[in-house]
Amino acid sequence: MIPAYNTEKTIGNIIKRTKKYVDRVIVVDDGSSDNTYQEAKKAGVDYILRHSINRGLGAATKTGMIVALKNDAEIVITLDSDLQHDPENILRFIECLKEKNIDIVIGSRFLGDNKKMPVIKKIGNSGLNFLGRLLFGIKSTDTQSGFRAFNRKALEEINFELDGYAISTEILKEAKEYNLKVEEIPIDAIYPEELSGTTVISGFKILIDMLLRKVGR
Amino acid sequence: MIGQVFGGIVLFIITIYLLSYIKREGLDFITFFFLVILLSLWVIVLVPEYSDYILKKIGFERPFDALIAIIATSSLVLTLKVYISMKKIDKSITKIVRNEAIKEMKKDKKDK
Numbered sequence: 001m002i003p004a005y006n007t008e009k010t011i012g013n014i015i016k017r018t019k020k021y022v023d024r025v026i027v028v029d030d031g032s033s034d035n036t037y038q039e040a041k042k043a044g045v046d047y048i049l050r051h052s053i054n055r056g057l058g059a060a061t062k063t064g065m066i067v068a069l070k071n072d073a074e075i076v077i078t079l080d081s082d083l084q085h086d087p088e089n090i091l092r093f094i095e096c097l098k099e100k101n102i103d104i105v106i107g108s109r110f111l112g113d114n115k116k117m118p119v120i121k122k123i124g125n126s127g128l129n130f131l132g133r134l135l136f137g138i139k140s141t142d143t144q145s146g147f148r149a150f151n152r153k154a155l156e157e158i159n160f161e162l163d164g165y166a167i168s169t170e171i172l173k174e175a176k177e178y179n180l181k182v183e184e185i186p187i188d189a190i191y192p193e194e195l196s197g198t199t200v201i202s203g204f205k206i207l208i209d210m211l212l213r214k215v216g217r
Numbered sequence: 218m219i220g221q222v223f224g225g226i227v228l229f230i231i232t233i234y235l236l237s238y239i240k241r242e243g244l245d246f247i248t249f250f251f252l253v254i255l256l257s258l259w260v261i262v263l264v265p266e267y268s269d270y271i272l273k274k275i276g277f278e279r280p281f282d283a284l285i286a287i288i289a290t291s292s293l294v295l296t297l298k299v300y301i302s303m304k305k306i307d308k309s310i311t312k313i314v315r316n317e318a319i320k321e322m323k324k325d326k327k328d329k
Contacts, residue, residue, distance in 0.1 A: 028318070048325075049318040059311045063318055163304075163311055201238055201248065212301065 001026045001068055003060035003146075004081035008034040010192070011081050012043035019044070021090040022077065026067055030060040036081075047071070057146075058167030062160040069155055076150045083192045085147040089185075093149035096185055103154040103180035104171070106140065107147035112186035124203045128169065128210075135210055136173040140184065143169045144206075147187055154180050165202050166209035173213070224262040231255060250296050 002018070004011050004027055011027065018025050024046040029037045031054035040048050049063055061078060068076045077093055079085040089107060096105045109117060110125070117125075125144050132138040146168065150158075158174045160167060175182050232255060239248060 031314075047322060049322045051314045051318050053310075053314060055307075055311045055314055059315065063315045066315070067319065067322070163307060199238065200234075201242075201251070204251075208300070212304075 001028070001061070001064035001076050001078050002081050003028045003030055003057055003064060003078070004032065004036050004040065005030045005054060005057075005060070006032045006034050006036060007081040008032070008036045008039045010083045011036050012039045014079070014081055014083060014087065015040060015043035015045050018079065018087040018090070021087055024071070024073075026064050027081070028060040028064045030054050030056070056163040057165050058160060058170070059163040061167055065150075065155055065160065069152075073155075074152050076155060078146060078148050078150075080146045084190050085187065086190065089147070089187055090149075092185055093147075096183060097149050097151055100183060101181070102183045103151050104175055104182045105149040106142060106172075106182065106184045107145050107187035108140070108142035108184040109145060109187060109189035110141040111184060112188045114189040116191050117189040118191065120200065124200065128203065128206055131207065131210060132169045132172065136169070136176065138169065138172045138176060140172055140182070142184065143172055145187070162209055162213065164205055164209055166206045166213065169206070169210055170213060224258075228255065228258055228262060232259075 002011070002014060002025065015025055015027065026047040027040045027045045027049070029040065029048065029050045031051045037048065037050050047067055049067060051060065051063065064078075065076065075094060075097060077090050079087065079090075085107065093105045093107065096102055110129075114122070125142065129140060129143050132140065132143040144165070148171075154175065157178045157180060158171055160170070162170050172182065174180075235248070235251060235255060239252070242248075244252075
């Protein structure tokens with residue numbers, strides 16, 4: 001499942017590469033103003049959904065998860081549409097889920113080669129990891145990673161509330177509450193030119209959302 | 218004077234960053250809040266004597282500290298309040314947008 005926003009240059013590439021490793025590809029175009037929707041269709045995506053306006057990563061992820069569940073998906077892999085994640089790793093995620101009987105597998109850029117990660121992102125991600133631990137007791141080396149695998153149990157248990165980037169932390173908070181088994185595997189931090197990703201201001205928005213989630217909004 | 222120059226340089230960099238962010242992503246509520254704080258900081262850095270003078274005139278003993286504290290607290294509370302109610306409205310909009318997207322996808326699949 002690939003949430004996408006204004007990634008017309010990369011969406012086709014990521015869909016074609018992902019198709020080699022999965023049964024079906026779902027793309028949620030989150031109100032893009034470019035040709036992301038058309039490019040995804042051209043690349044032969046199995047399910048394409050289009051939000052008429054931009055609602056954020058969390059909202060797009062939830063839309064994709066609903067469709068996956070309705071179509072009897074047993075495992076759902078989420079990855080970014082900007083080539084930040086290498087689909088070749090998908091098999092490692094599935095292997096980990098099945099062999100170790102894990103509910104959620106997270107691809108951690110801090111366990112893999114992260115030399116290419118800009119310093120500001122390293123600081124920001126580490127800060128958000130620390131905050132996740134402080135507020136919700138989440139022990140993760142990469143709470144913001146979008147490369148994840150979920151089994152059906154996890155998808156049914158987790159309640160996706162937030163619309164923005166903070167959903168990444170929220171999922172881990174929910175997993176902890178429902179005693180789901182979470183494991184991390186190393187992935188390399190890839191930073192292509194087309195990267196849309198998070199900014200310093202989106203980091204602040206994640207922080208505010210996490211604080212509001214903590215006080216029980 | 219050195220403080221003013223240093224503060225001015227830092228604020229200038231932050232302002233350029235914030236303006237380019239607004240140009241790229243648009244102006245939402247939180248960004249607007251940052252912008253207001255930034256403008257207030259510009260006033261403090263550029264005309265400290267002037268703002269101090271006016272506040273003393275209207276009767277504050279330690280005018281600057283007191284006023285900043287009041288403005289900061291009230292704007293924080295107000296911002297959070299507005300932000301929470303905006304998020305509630307946001308949730309309903311997301312639900313409508315999502316249902317629309319799922320309906321459109323089903324229609325597309327049927328047409329194929």
